[in-house]
Amino acid sequence: GAVVSQHPSWVICKSGTSVKIECRSLDFQATTMFWYRQFPKQSLMLMATSNEGSKATYEQGVEKDKFLINHASLTLSTLTVTSAHPEDSSFYICSARGDRESEAFFGQGTRLTVV
Amino acid sequence: GQQVMQIPQYQHVQEGEDFTTYCNSSTTLSNIQWYKQRPGGHPVFLIQLVKSGEVKKQKRLTFQFGEAKKNSSLHITATQTTDVGTYFCAGRVYGSARQLTFGSGTQLTVLP
Numbered sequence: 001g002a003v004v005s006q007h008p009s010w011v012i013c014k015s016g017t018s019v020k021i022e023c024r025s026l027d028f029q030a031t032t033m034f035w036y037r038q039f040p041k042q043s044l045m046l047m048a049t050s051n052e053g054s055k056a057t058y059e060q061g062v063e064k065d066k067f068l069i070n071h072a073s074l075t076l077s078t079l080t081v082t083s084a085h086p087e088d089s090s091f092y093i094c095s096a097r098g099d100r101e102s103e104a105f106f107g108q109g110t111r112l113t114v115v
Numbered sequence: 116g117q118q119v120m121q122i123p124q125y126q127h128v129q130e131g132e133d134f135t136t137y138c139n140s141s142t143t144l145s146n147i148q149w150y151k152q153r154p155g156g157h158p159v160f161l162i163q164l165v166k167s168g169e170v171k172k173q174k175r176l177t178f179q180f181g182e183a184k185k186n187s188s189l190h191i192t193a194t195q196t197t198d199v200g201t202y203f204c205a206g207r208v209y210g211s212a213r214q215l216t217f218g219s220g221t222q223l224t225v226l227p
Binding site for chain 2: 041042043044045046093103104105106107108109
């Protein structure tokens with residue numbers, strides 16, 4: 001399958017700082033990228049959907065000013081957690097899809113710990 | 116909104132026993148996908164079902180999509196310790212450009 005690289009795989013940051021997570025499709029053009037959040041032993045919760053060159057569509061309850069998503073190219077999307085707080089600690093996973101009907105491939109995930 | 120329910124939440128089996136997880140959607144789905152997530156890992160795509168009543172097999176894994184396209188199941192025959200992980204179903208609603216809605220997952224433990 002296609003390869004999606006997510007970086008960093010883990011990060012620890014202080015409260016109040018911002019953290020940027022990158023999601024790259026390495027061998028295909030990702031028209032659409034998705035960002036998920038997963039709490040321990042829970043399912044994946046979609047945070048937002050981003051299409052290259054346009055603003056991300058956020059799910060209900062997700063603060064767009066706190067979770068900034070940029071999808072500037074067909075191979076890169078970034079999620080920035082701004083002014084992070086301990087409750088933002090979670091596992092963040094991106095997935096990328098080529099055309100609308102194809103499957104989405106997941107990145108390795110980023111474990112964020114805010115102290 | 117669309118909901119995808121998955122049961123059971125946890126399942127412990129002895130190695131060699133069979134295992135089944137069930138997925139039910141509140142709305143008709145255009146397709147359903149199954150993923151496996153190992154502890155500490157990320158979801159890995161297993162299969163996609165599109166047709167009503169479709170049955171697909173991958174070695175010891177059998178996937179079914181209901182006639183009404185609102186439910187699905189994953190059955191593992193003769194489980195092995197390598198089957199350990201959480202299995203998620205994820206459904207897509209007709210006409211939706213959005214990503215999938217994931218079920219809550221079934222965490223499988225296989226005892227040697």
